[in-house]
Amino acid sequence: MRQRNNAFKEIRYKAAQEALAGIKVGVLARKYEVAPKTIRNWVKEFQDTFGEDAVPTIDERLDDAKRLAE
Secondary structure (H helix, E strand, C coil): CHHHHHHHHHHHHHHHHHHHCCCCHHHHHHHHCCCHHHHHHHHHHHHHHHCCCCCCCHHHHHHHHHHHHC
């Protein structure tokens, strides 16, 4: 059961990082099939955990852009 919780947490953190990288909340909400408010909550949780300055690096942003373009 713990592994499932860790996987879910990773998904939430990934969605939060994507939001912080500039992807619109509405787009992410459709992608992850949750309400936009849920994405905002995940972003707040991510920032509370890792700090306000925790944003993806440029390399991570480029990798995400390439992945989304496919």
